[in-house]
Amino acid sequence: xxxxxxxxxxxxxxxxxxxxxxxxxxxxxxxxxxxxxxxxxxxxxxxxxxxxxxxxxxxxxxxxxxxxxxxxxxxxxxxxxxxxxxxxxxxxxxxxxxxxxxxxxxxxxxxxxxxxxxxxxxxxxxxxxxxxxxxxxxxxxxxxxxxxxxxxxxxxxxxxxxxxxxxxxxxxxxxxxxxxxxxxxxxxxxxxxxxxxxxxxxxxxxxxxxxxxxxxxxxxxxxxxxxxxxxxxxxxxxxxxxxxxxxxxxxxxxxxxxxxxxxxxxxxxxxxxxxxxxxxxxxxxxxxxxxxxxxxxxxxxxxxxxxxxxxxxxxxxxxxxxxxx
Amino acid sequence: xxxxxxxxxxxxxxxxxxxxxxxxxxxxxxxxxxxxxxxxxxxxxxxxxxxxxxxxxxxxxxxxxxxxxxxxxxxxxxxxxxxxxxxxxxxxxxxxxxxxxxxxxxxxxxxxxxxxxxxxxxxxxxxxxxxxxxxxxxxxxxxxxxxxxxxxxxxxxxxxxxxxxxxxxxxxxxxxxxxxxxxxxxxxxxxxxxxxxxxxxxxxxxxxxxxxxxxxxxxxxxxxxxxxxxxxxxxxxxxxxxxxxxxxxxxxxxxxxxxxxxxxxxxxxxxxxxxxxxxxxxxxxxxxxxxxxxxxxxxxxxxxxxxxxxxxxxxxxxxxxxxxxxxxxxxxxxxxxxxxxxxxxxxxxxxxxxxxxxxxxxxxxxxxxxxxxxxxxxxxxxxxxxxxxxxxxxxxxxxxxxxxxxxxxxxxxxxxxxxxxxxxxxxxxxxxxxxxxxxxxxxxxxxxxxxxxxxxxxxxxxxxxxxxxxxxxxxxxxxxxxxxxxxxxxxxxxxxxxxxxxxxxxxxxxxxxxxxxxxxxxxxxxxxxxxxxxxxxxxxxxxxxxxxxxxxxxxxxxxxxxxxxxxxxxxxxxxxxxxxxxxxxxxxxxxxxxxxxxxxxxxxxxxxxxxxxxx
Numbered sequence: 001x002x003x004x005x006x007x008x009x010x011x012x013x014x015x016x017x018x019x020x021x022x023x024x025x026x027x028x029x030x031x032x033x034x035x036x037x038x039x040x041x042x043x044x045x046x047x048x049x050x051x052x053x054x055x056x057x058x059x060x061x062x063x064x065x066x067x068x069x070x071x072x073x074x075x076x077x078x079x080x081x082x083x084x085x086x087x088x089x090x091x092x093x094x095x096x097x098x099x100x101x102x103x104x105x106x107x108x109x110x111x112x113x114x115x116x117x118x119x120x121x122x123x124x125x126x127x128x129x130x131x132x133x134x135x136x137x138x139x140x141x142x143x144x145x146x147x148x149x150x151x152x153x154x155x156x157x158x159x160x161x162x163x164x165x166x167x168x169x170x171x172x173x174x175x176x177x178x179x180x181x182x183x184x185x186x187x188x189x190x191x192x193x194x195x196x197x198x199x200x201x202x203x204x205x206x207x208x209x210x211x212x213x214x215x216x217x218x219x220x221x222x223x224x225x226x227x228x229x230x231x232x233x234x235x236x237x238x239x240x241x242x243x244x245x246x247x248x249x250x251x252x253x254x255x256x257x258x259x260x261x262x263x264x265x266x267x268x269x270x271x272x273x274x275x276x277x278x279x280x281x282x283x284x285x286x287x288x289x290x291x292x293x294x295x296x297x298x299x300x301x302x303x304x305x306x307x308x309x310x311x312x313x314x315x316x317x318x319x320x321x322x323x324x325x
Numbered sequence: 326x327x328x329x330x331x332x333x334x335x336x337x338x339x340x341x342x343x344x345x346x347x348x349x350x351x352x353x354x355x356x357x358x359x360x361x362x363x364x365x366x367x368x369x370x371x372x373x374x375x376x377x378x379x380x381x382x383x384x385x386x387x388x389x390x391x392x393x394x395x396x397x398x399x400x401x402x403x404x405x406x407x408x409x410x411x412x413x414x415x416x417x418x419x420x421x422x423x424x425x426x427x428x429x430x431x432x433x434x435x436x437x438x439x440x441x442x443x444x445x446x447x448x449x450x451x452x453x454x455x456x457x458x459x460x461x462x463x464x465x466x467x468x469x470x471x472x473x474x475x476x477x478x479x480x481x482x483x484x485x486x487x488x489x490x491x492x493x494x495x496x497x498x499x500x501x502x503x504x505x506x507x508x509x510x511x512x513x514x515x516x517x518x519x520x521x522x523x524x525x526x527x528x529x530x531x532x533x534x535x536x537x538x539x540x541x542x543x544x545x546x547x548x549x550x551x552x553x554x555x556x557x558x559x560x561x562x563x564x565x566x567x568x569x570x571x572x573x574x575x576x577x578x579x580x581x582x583x584x585x586x587x588x589x590x591x592x593x594x595x596x597x598x599x600x601x602x603x604x605x606x607x608x609x610x611x612x613x614x615x616x617x618x619x620x621x622x623x624x625x626x627x628x629x630x631x632x633x634x635x636x637x638x639x640x641x642x643x644x645x646x647x648x649x650x651x652x653x654x655x656x657x658x659x660x661x662x663x664x665x666x667x668x669x670x671x672x673x674x675x676x677x678x679x680x681x682x683x684x685x686x687x688x689x690x691x692x693x694x695x696x697x698x699x700x701x702x703x704x705x706x707x708x709x710x711x712x713x714x715x716x717x718x719x720x721x722x723x724x725x726x727x728x729x730x731x732x733x734x735x736x737x738x739x740x741x742x743x744x745x746x747x748x749x750x751x752x753x754x755x756x757x758x759x760x761x762x763x764x765x766x767x768x769x770x771x772x773x774x775x776x777x778x779x780x781x782x783x784x785x786x787x788x789x790x791x792x793x794x795x796x797x798x799x800x801x802x803x804x805x806x807x808x809x810x811x812x813x814x815x816x817x818x819x820x821x822x823x824x825x826x827x828x829x830x831x832x833x834x835x836x837x838x839x840x841x842x843x844x845x846x847x848x849x850x851x852x853x854x855x856x857x858x859x860x861x862x863x864x865x866x867x868x869x870x871x872x873x874x875x876x877x878x879x880x881x882x883x884x885x886x887x888x889x890x891x892x893x894x895x896x897x898x899x900x901x902x903x904x905x906x907x908x909x910x911x912x913x914x915x916x917x918x919x920x921x922x923x924x925x926x927x928x929x930x931x932x933x934x935x936x937x938x939x940x
Contacts, residue, residue: 105609107608122463131485142486144590144594145585145587146589147543147588150339150340150341152449163449170599171573171598172602179451179453205598211605291635291636293636
């Protein structure tokens with residue numbers, strides 16, 4: 001990292017007086033026309049928890065190992081399989097080593113938060129429920145340009161895909177919306193609706209802030225104060241220090257353990273090993289240790305494990321696994 | 326005569342699905358209602374149609390039964406199956422049968438409409454409940470009105486956020502009722518409104534062709550103008566344009582101005598939000614851009630050693646070195662050599678990771694900012710051209726050379742690793758590269774020596790000529806066997822052969838070649854290695870050897886002259902075949918005669934393999 005780069009970064013974060021003037025004008029105009037008062041980050045989460053609890057969701061908690069998306073939490077991935085209805089909501093910290101920028105880029109992080117809601121089966125008024133959740137946050141839908149823009153979702157490492165949208169609020173993508181069609185290579189029996197709120201973006205919109213660092217987390221405390229140093233250190237770890245040989249070995253160990261757990265009929269612990277494989281792969285990727293073909297091979301290995309877990313999970317539930325697609 | 330309205334209400338349909346629905350609606354209407362729509366409604370939340378002047382009843386239907394002469398055997402069964410008595414069967418054209426009277430339209434509509442809803446076929450479709458219906462997105466309501474009578478459903482729905490359920494008074498009143506509820510259901514009308522709004526602002530552009538999509542992203546288009554901060558103008562222009570168009574579906578105006586088509590909301594709030602989002606994206610790009618600039622293009626080029634081109638093909642640094650050698654062999658000058666060194670540097674940049682579609686362009690911008698001359702930067706920018714079969718070619722000479730070298734290297738490297746395209750599988754884009762190479766030769770006038778291409782690659786590339794040239798493939802195949810030295814020359818030879826195909830000279834050469842080839846071509850093994858003049862006995866064969874020595878066939882020169890010269894052999898050949906027995910008993914004489922014929926064939930063969938051309 002040259003000093004020039006750091007300076008350049010500092011310049012773009014440390015805006016000039018003129019920029020600040022424009023900025024506060026923007027904020028003023030947003031506030032003026034929008035929410036009565038901007039909610040802080042934690043209040044926003046509390047509002048979402050309240051809303052979805054009132055609807056009847058189980059309020060679950062973040063998972064205990066690194067996930068690259070709230071979808072990978074077993075409360076979404078495993079529970080979306082099979083014929084049992086399931087409504088759940090939870091905050092998920094997502095870990096994406098490749099996206100770290102040493103805490104220098106105010107728009108990119110290797111660690112941020114999603115708010116995940118899964119309604120299975122999707123009720124007929126599921127979109128209306130979603131819009132009402134935004135109103136619960138104080139957004140007046142009639143004042144804004146709200147749109148659903150096609151964005152089909154695919155997660156090759158999980159053998160999963162679905163159709164859905166990005167939700168745009170005045171051009172900002174605040175939610176990823178998906179009707180799952182396949183998970184672990186199996187067609188879903190009841191089609192779940194998955195709503196993944198991008199909490200930083202949603203908060204930037206609600207608070208009229210231009211970057212996540214500036215967000216108010218709690219009164220007098222910013223998002224940057226809570227996480228910026230962690231971004232710096234984790235980026236160094238992800239890009240520079242993560243031990244490639246150890247990780248390569250660990251991947252194999254997790255893979256072998258997953259197979260073993262599947263053999264002895266423990267799909268839920270086996271799924272943790274899939275998650276660990278997936279995160280180990282992401283770290284190897286961030287270290288630039290994988291060529292294009294190697295990447296594809298690793299993805300194929302994780303996908304096979306995920307498929308095995310999905311199959312075993314369905315069997316363990318005493319259900320007839322639907323024919324693989 | 327009543328009018329029928331059908332509206333299928335869905336959650337937001339992708340633009341591509343709207344276009345598919347637009348194509349299929351008329352056919353579905355004809356198939357299931359028996360009439361063509363007079364108006365189509367296609368948009369993100371509804372697809373449907375209006376049909377005017379429908380018959381009140383469906384047509385009577387004649388159901389043909391057994392022939393009359395089988396009345397005793399089969400009539401009873403047929404009648405029973407259709408629930409009538411045998412006496413009720415009618416006779417028509419020698420067959421028994423019944424007339425099933427048409428039904429009242431309102432009775433058949435519900436089932437027919439269900440068939441329409443289930444009849445769509447989308448490229449990507451989904452299911453969402455137990456109905457078994459597949460559609461591009463969930464269907465949430467269906468409304469059908471026959472004039473003012475509601476046949477299916479209850480109401481329509483207006484704009485998602487400003488209006489709820491909307492009562493539709495009649496089929497004919499549908500459009501006005503929706504317009505009053507902030508929805509424009511007619512796609513063409515929305516397009517007109519958008520274009521009108523954009524024109525009112527003026528100076529708008531749509532280089533990425535987003536208008537077709539935007540028409541289906543809104544139900545009530547409102548065109549707004551925004552402005553981003555001047556400081557972002559330091560970014561390469563196409564980075565700004567790509568951010569606006571691909572990511573946000575905005576229309577660039579000039580400098581910092583842009584237009585947004587919104588789906589409602591308060592203009593002041595909406596444009597402030599969109600501007601903020603665009604600026605955040607540009608800020609992000611700026612951050613990346615400045616980091617790349619701080620590194621500099623030369624340092625980026627040095628990073629290439631650690632980036633894999635593709636597995637087995639070495640790093641991008643090795644690719645750059647191979648490309649540089651090919652540039653030299655293609656006769657490239659200093660600018661193209663310098664461009665070759667820097668061509669792949671942007672693969673090491675962060676901005677290309679964010680904007681992969683701008684590879685080449687970003688490298689060119691970095692080279693420009695580092696002070697490299699135009700010749701170098703243009704070549705870097707043009708290196709991937711042409712990137713589609715009809716796409717533009719590089720405009721500069723260094724650009725053409727670099728583009729050809731890059732494609733050649735990709736082809737040779739991939740072929741060496743055994744990645745020959747098979748069927749529709751062509752993950753390395755080798756067909757496109759080969760077509761690009763051929764177009765650079767044909768349209769770009771670049772000399773690409775055939776010796777530069779390894780055998781298999783050469784064949785693969787020259788096969789592209791067969792579909793690219795406007796002459797029958799046989800002439801291309803004939804030309805490929807000629808001694809034409811470069812790709813352009815092969816193409817010209819094919820065209821010339823085709824042009825000359827009916828001239829007497831062509832006829833003469835063709836016949837001489839064919840006769841020599843037919844007799845001696847199969848007996849190649851028996852022919853002598855070299856012609857031995859001492860073994861020539863008959864006058865006619867001596868004459869042929871002499872004539873062959875005097876004809877001037879320049880395989881690379883003017884075809885017409887070469888054909889005329891070659892055609893002089895025709896009468897001598899004719900005499901030869903009249904007077905000489907090639908298959909002489911004496912082995913040596915026979916071998917010598919076969920050699921003489923093969924020499925004739927090969928001399929003429931420099932012009933092309935005439936045996937490919939059917940007569």
